Amino acid sequence: MTNRLKAKAVSITLLFCLLLTSCSTPNSSTADPHAAAEEVTLVVGAYSVAKDALQELLPLFEAQWLADTGQRIKLQESYEASGTQARAIIGGFEADIAILAMEGDIDIIERAGLITHNWREQGVHGMVTESIVVMGTRAGNPHSIQDWDDLAREGIKVLYPNPKTSGGAQWDINAIYGAGLKQAEEELGSPDAEYAKNYLKRIHANIESLDKSGRASMAAFEYGVGDVIVTYENELLARIAKGIEYDIVVPEHTILIENPIALIDKHIEQHGNRDVAEAFYQFLMSEEAQYIFVKHGFRPVNEAVAEETKHQFSNPSGIFDIDYLGGWDVVREQLYSKRGIWYQVLADL
Numbered sequence: 001m002t003n004r005l006k007a008k009a010v011s012i013t014l015l016f017c018l019l020l021t022s023c024s025t026p027n028s029s030t031a032d033p034h035a036a037a038e039e040v041t042l043v044v045g046a047y048s049v050a051k052d053a054l055q056e057l058l059p060l061f062e063a064q065w066l067a068d069t070g071q072r073i074k075l076q077e078s079y080e081a082s083g084t085q086a087r088a089i090i091g092g093f094e095a096d097i098a099i100l101a102m103e104g105d106i107d108i109i110e111r112a113g114l115i116t117h118n119w120r121e122q123g124v125h126g127m128v129t130e131s132i133v134v135m136g137t138r139a140g141n142p143h144s145i146q147d148w149d150d151l152a153r154e155g156i157k158v159l160y161p162n163p164k165t166s167g168g169a170q171w172d173i174n175a176i177y178g179a180g181l182k183q184a185e186e187e188l189g190s191p192d193a194e195y196a197k198n199y200l201k202r203i204h205a206n207i208e209s210l211d212k213s214g215r216a217s218m219a220a221f222e223y224g225v226g227d228v229i230v231t232y233e234n235e236l237l238a239r240i241a242k243g244i245e246y247d248i249v250v251p252e253h254t255i256l257i258e259n260p261i262a263l264i265d266k267h268i269e270q271h272g273n274r275d276v277a278e279a280f281y282q283f284l285m286s287e288e289a290q291y292i293f294v295k296h297g298f299r300p301v302n303e304a305v306a307e308e309t310k311h312q313f314s315n316p317s318g319i320f321d322i323d324y325l326g327g328w329d330v331v332r333e334q335l336y337s338k339r340g341i342w343y344q345v346l347a348d349l
Contacts, residue, residue, distance in 0.1 A: 040276050041074045045095030047082035047167055048215035049232060053296040061283045081213035082167025094267045096277045099128060101167025103260045104328045119262035123285050128261040129298035133175035133254045136229045136236045139245035145228050147251045148179045152202035159208055159226040161217040163342060168214030171257050172230045173342060176200050178320055179253040201345045234297030253318035
C-alpha cells in the first residue's frame with residue numbers, strides 16, 4: 001500500500017471514530033449524572049386502621065418533599081392488622097417506617113434486630129397518635145348500651161377482632177380486662193385478676209365474630225353483623241364525620257391507646273433513604289399532619305394541636321393506661337401467652 005493510500009485509510013478511520021463519538025455525545029451530555037437521585041423509594045408498613053389518614057397524608061408529604069428537594073418519591077404502602085404487619089416486616093417486607101397499633105409490635109421488630117436506635121426517644125416518646133377504646137352501636141343505641149356490663153347481657157351480639165392478629169383487638173381486650181380490675185377495686189378493695197378474667201369471659205360469651213383486624217371488624221359491623229362493636233374511638237368518629245349514623249358509648253373505665261411509629265434502621269441502610277424516612281417521620285409530627293389525624297378521629301400527640309382540639313374528645317373519669325396493667329411485658333405474659341388469661345377465656349377455663 002502506498003503512503004497516500006495509508007494516509008487515506010487513517011483519515012477514514014478517524015472520521016468513522018469521530019462520527020461514533022458525535023453520535024454518542026448527545027446522550028452522554030444530556031444524561032443527568034444524578035439521575036439515580038431523581039427518585040427515592042419510601043416503603044411504609046402500617047396497621048389497617050391508619051390507612052385513611054395516611055392516604056391523605058402521603059401525597060402531601062410527596063409534594064412537600066418534591067418542592068423542597070426536587071426529588072420525587074416512589075411510594076410503597078402496606079396496610080395490615082398490626083401483628084400481621086410486624087411479622088411481615090420481620091419476615092422480609094422491607095418497610096422503612098412502621099406505624100402500628102401498639103408498642104409491643106414495634107418491640108418484636110426491634111428484638112429481630114431491625115431497629116437499632118432507641119425508638120422511644122424519638123418524636124413524642126415514639127408515639128404518633130392516641131385514642132381510647134369505646135363501644136359503637138346502631139343509630140339511637142337500640143339496646144341501651146351504657147357500659148361494659150351491658151355487653152354481657154343475654155342476646156347482645158358483640159364484635160371485636162382477634163388479638164392473635166390484631167393490635168386493636170389487644171387494646172380492646174386490655175380495656176375490658178382493665179375495667180374488670182377497676183370494678184374489682186370498687187367491690188373488693190383491690191384489683192383481682194380472677195374477677196377481671198370472669199368479667200372478660202362473660203362479655204366474650206356474646207362474641208359474634210373474631211375478625212383479622214380492627215378494620216375488618218368495622219367492615220363487618222357496617223355490613224350489619226352484631227349489635228355493638230368494641231373499637232377505637234377514631235374508627236367511629238371518622239365514620240360519623242362521613243355521615244354514617246352510629247352512637248358512641250364511652251365506658252367509665254377504658255384504656256388510653258398509644259400508637260407507635262419507628263424507623264426500621266436495617267431497611268433504611270439497605271435502601272439508602274434515611275433523609276426521606278426521617279423527614280416523613282417529622283412531617284407526621286407536624287401540626288399540619290396532626291390536624292389531619294384529628295380529622296380522621298385520632299387524638300393528636302402534638303401538644304399545640306392537642307390543646308386546640310381537646311373539646312372534640314371525651315374524657316372518661318376512669319381512664320387508665322397500659323401501666324395500670326403492669327406494662328406491655330406483663331400484659332403479653334399474663335394475657336396473651338399460651339397459658340394466659342385470654343387463652344383461658346377462649347378455652348372456657
